[in-house]
Amino acid sequence: MSKVYVFDHPLIQHKLTYIRSKETGTKEFRELVDEVAALMAYEITRDLPLQEVEVETPLAKCKSYLLAGKKIGLVPILRAGLGMVDGILKLIPAAKVGHIGLYRDPDTLEPVEYYVKLPSDIEERDFIVIDPMLATGGSAVAAIHSLKKRGASNIKLMCLIAAPEGIERMQKEHPDVDIYVASVDEKLNEKGYIIPGLGDAGDRLFGTK
């Protein structure tokens, strides 16, 4: 069973409050999501393996550390996932960024892939899939299936807010993928929105409606 890590860092929780507020306009919403994404990247990379190296300072040689594991790939799910990419890249600037676009088939209600572009060296990377709102979990589950089908094995899911329903579905379908989130909210409403949530993340990021 995968783990769910809820980031209770005071800065993340403080900024999340403004992100939730209906009074927060597009510009500020975008900036806050960017900042929270960077803070979450700091936390999500806590367990990256290190290797010991020797470095020569202007004064002496010493042992020091460099990242030792696989390189990182980010995969935002279009379109709201885009809002968290730049924040994460501030901390992991060498990460490659793939994209997965999905829409919901109006008849089956199942997600259908309409765009997939991933780094060519998938096997050499650990992936962070970015889906700000883990609602029913349909998109995240499908995007991760798509990544695994193409050879990815070590995957984490980063969200801003998750509903218990989405977490349950993810854990059932991808028990190997840990979930990193700023808040687990109460429930989904009948339209699939997270309550209390923040509304439509894509619309709020891009000023559409």
Ligand code: URA
């Ligand atoms: N997607 C959103 O943007 N918001 C929700 O509440 C659920 C899904």
